[in-house]
Amino acid sequence: MRRALLLLATLALVVAGCSSEAKNPQPPTGWVDEDISFDADGLTIHGTFRHQNTPGPAALLISESGQTDRNGDNAVAGPVGNMRQLAEYLSDHGIATLRYDKVGTGKTGLGKFKDHPAEVGSAVYTAGARAAIRFLATRPGVDTAHLSVYALGEGTIHAMNLATDTAPDAPKIHALGLFQPLSARYLDIITGRVHADVDAAVSSGAKTRAQADAVVAAWNAAVAQARTQGTAPDTLPEGLSAILNAKNVKAVVEADSIDPVALAAKIPAATPVLLTCSDADNQASCPAEQGLIGALKHTALTVVALKGVNHVLRDDPTDNVANYAKKAPLSPQLTDALNTFITK
Structure with a gap:
């Protein structure tokens, strides 16, 4: 049950998250990794805004479930670094990114939840994502007409919440990247x-x-x-x-209350959506994703069935959790799909 443990063990809020931000290489000339912070309902969230001086499109990156930091690292799988790699890929294609330390990780820490961590649930993570997209939309040079969200695993729930947000101050989401999404209730x-x-x-x-x-x-x-x-x-x-x-039941119940299929059906028609699944990922196999895929048919949907790609988007047909932190590039199958999708 090791993969099941990975999916939900990161919701145990007494475990401190880890961060590899200090180890990041310097960005290429013209791009800056700027440390930023913003408020989410009284919680100060820290992250990285990767940008250059030239105005252009931007994307919010949302990591995997629970206590996973801006780079995709967590205390269960270690220094995965896949979200940092995604940010670097996107900047290579002219897209600025914001990625952030979820509550309980990195510079964000537990903040106002320090004395009552069991109160952190899915709603807190969604509030963080909502604050993040609003912060990104206000950055100088960001083209708000081309504002996208890319998310992995449970993070796709928060991404879809942003795409269906009808609040007056909610930025319009131009496109969604749903990588190995949750296909049903938790x-x-x-x-x-x-x-x-x-x-x-x-x-x-x-x-x-x-x-x-x-x-x-x-x-x-x-x-x-x-x-x-x-x-x-x-x-x-x-x-x-x-x-x-007892320590994670609130987070689990909140996550379980969300039906991804019902949420997907509310995404505005014609929104470009890229959904990936993999024959090597027991958390997001292609047969398991059919209900979600059907709910997204009204969008401009692209489905990519990955072969031998693990849950953290790297080539590894074993999908062994012990391999998640091994230094390897994002799967070329994913980046090939992105090469086309980012032009939409």
């Missing part, structure tokens, strides 16, 4: 993985059917408890307490 995704894992254990002889059924029953009861009472059991079998526990 706990439904995890439940599917629990079933698959125990079935595989039965097939291999590692568990009896009775043992597997007991694990599934315990997990199903925990999901029902979380959804109806907002609480989690003290213990769960098979390490499942790392996924759902």
